[in-house]
Amino acid sequence: DQQVKQNSPSLSVQEGRISILNCDYTNSMFDYFLWYKKYPAEGPTFLISISSIKDKNEDGRFTVFLNKSAKHLSLHIVPSQPGDSAVYFCAASGGTSYGKLTFGQGTILTVHP
C-alpha cells in the first residue's frame, strides 16, 4: 500500500520555465510534508517543508502548496535552472510516528539549457 505517490516518474522542462512536481497521499494522519532533492551518488538533501496548518510555503525559487482536502501537494520551481536536474522525493509524517518519513517513488527532473 503506497501511502505517498509521485505518479510522474520524470519531467522535462526548459531553463527559465516553471517546474511543477506533484505528490499525492492517502493517510489522513500525515500532517508534515517535506521535499528532498537527490543527485546521483549522494544522499537526499532537504529542500522545503510544510505543516498541515499552512497551505503554502515559499523559499526563494521553491514553493510548496498543500491541498489537504485533495490530499495533494506540489513543488513549484521558478525559474528552473540546469542545476535543478535531480530526483525529487516528497515525504510525509504524522501521528505518533517519531518522525518516521514515508517517501514517494521520486520524480526525475531534467532542466534543459
Add this chain to the structure above:
Amino acid sequence: DAGITQSPRHKVTETGTPVTLRCHQTENHRYMYWYRQDPGHGLRLIHYSYGVKDTDKGEVSDGYSVSRSKTEDFLLTLESATSSQTSVYFCAISDRAKNIQYFGAGTRLSVL
C-alpha cells in the same frame, strides 16, 4: 552538511554472510534512521532509534537488526545477507520527531 558519516561507502559480499553498516553522527541528535532506496520504491524505513538503546522497526525490517549503544553511532546488521538486500542504504538524523531529517551519503551494498 550535517555531520553524518556512513561506512563503508561500497561493499560487495556473498549470500549468507553477515554485514554491518555504520552510521556516525557528530550532531548529538536523538533520532537516527536507516532507509533503503530501490528503484520504483523511493526510500523505505528499515529501523529507527529514538535514543540510546531505544530502537523500533520500520516498514521493511525483516532480515535486519540494529543497535545503538552510543548517541553518535547507529549500526545496521544483515545477519545473513540475501540478494534481495542489494540496495543503497541511507542513514538519517533528526534532533526531534516531526522535523527535518538529514541524510548521509549512503552505502551501496551488493550481495552476490
